[in-house]
Amino acid sequence: xxxxxxxxxxxxxxxxxxxxxxxxxxxxxxxxxxxxxxxxxxxxxxxxxxxxxxxxxxxxxxxxxxxxxxxxxxxxxxxxxxxxxxxxxxxxxxxxxxxxxxxxxxxxxxxxxxxxxxxxxxxxxxxxxxxxxxxxxxxxxxxxxxxxxxxxxxxxxxxxxxxxxxxxxxxxxxxxxxxxxxxxxxxxxxxxxxxxxxxxxxxxxxxxxxxxxxxxxx
Numbered sequence: 001x002x003x004x005x006x007x008x009x010x011x012x013x014x015x016x017x018x019x020x021x022x023x024x025x026x027x028x029x030x031x032x033x034x035x036x037x038x039x040x041x042x043x044x045x046x047x048x049x050x051x052x053x054x055x056x057x058x059x060x061x062x063x064x065x066x067x068x069x070x071x072x073x074x075x076x077x078x079x080x081x082x083x084x085x086x087x088x089x090x091x092x093x094x095x096x097x098x099x100x101x102x103x104x105x106x107x108x109x110x111x112x113x114x115x116x117x118x119x120x121x122x123x124x125x126x127x128x129x130x131x132x133x134x135x136x137x138x139x140x141x142x143x144x145x146x147x148x149x150x151x152x153x154x155x156x157x158x159x160x161x162x163x164x165x166x167x168x169x170x171x172x173x174x175x176x177x178x179x180x181x182x183x184x185x186x187x188x189x190x191x192x193x194x195x196x197x198x199x200x201x202x203x204x205x206x207x208x209x210x211x212x213x214x215x216x217x218x
Contacts, residue, residue, distance in 0.1 A: 001179045002056070004187035006167065008046065010017070010036045012190045015052050019193070024056035026109070026142050026167070026187040028071070028087070029063060044080055051081035059109045061087035070097040078106045087129060090118045096124045102126025109165065117134055119151040123160035129185065134178075135168030142170070145177050152182040 002023035005016045017020040027050070032038070038048045047060050060077045065071045070093060074086040086101060087109040088094040098108045102125065109129040110122035114137060122130050131206040132151060134144025136142035151164055167176040172195040179188050 001183060002185040003193060004056075004059075004165070004185055005190055005193065006031070006169075006187040007100070007189065008032045008037060008050070010049060013050060016023040016190055016193060017054055021193070022054060023185070024055070024058060024187075025050055026059040026087070026165075028061045028111070044076075047077070047080050047084065051083045054083070056083065057059035057085045057107070057178050058083045059085045059087040060090075060109075061111065065089065065091060065093060067093040067096050067100075067141075069093070069099055070094060073107065074101060074108075080102065085119065087111050087131075088113075088127075090122065095121050098122065098125040098127050110162075114147070115152045116154060119164075121152065123155060127162045129163050131165045131166040131167040134166055134174060135170040137168075139182070145174070148178055148208055149181045156182075182197065198203075 003021050004024040004026050005013055005022060006026045007013060008027045013025055022033045032043055037043055047058065050058050062070050064073045070088060074097065077086050078084050085107045088098050090110055090112050098110060101108050107128040109131055110127040112130040113119055113132045114131055119130055132147050134148060137144035137147060148166055155162065163184035165185040165187060166183040167187050169175055169186050169192055172192055175186050175188060175192055
């Protein structure tokens, strides 16, 4: 399973990259705004800075909701770097744009997905990645992990090449369960990735080893 970090913070991206397990980055307008990045040129430059850090794909989201504007904006984003994947919302115009991008060899990430039906449409349109938002489903008392399981099963049934990119990951158990269910990718905050390091028995065992070493080597 691939690990993407969901942020626009360059320091966090560098930390995840240095850990040696980072496969890519996802961003969105909200994450850009959180870092104080605004204006077309600054946003483009920030995407380029992210691409310069990582080796894998970087999802850059369009703002437009009209087909022609999505296509125009997506083409501009794709020119920034070969690592850019154009992130397109799950709407009618978005599906049309994904089909167009697919025919032009431009990779896409279909975002804001909340149902298996939406997942089927995105795969048929040729999306490179599909982003089901499991945490947001949990927020309205729907099990987001059930959706991951359903989509993975459907995609396997028909050999769809679209990769399931589990998004809105809130904690380490979300990540582990997505791995069990066969998600191709998870995208999450840095704290979720580093949270996988933690276990109280590891801490206890290391403390004991160090204590014993100190006693044996006064």
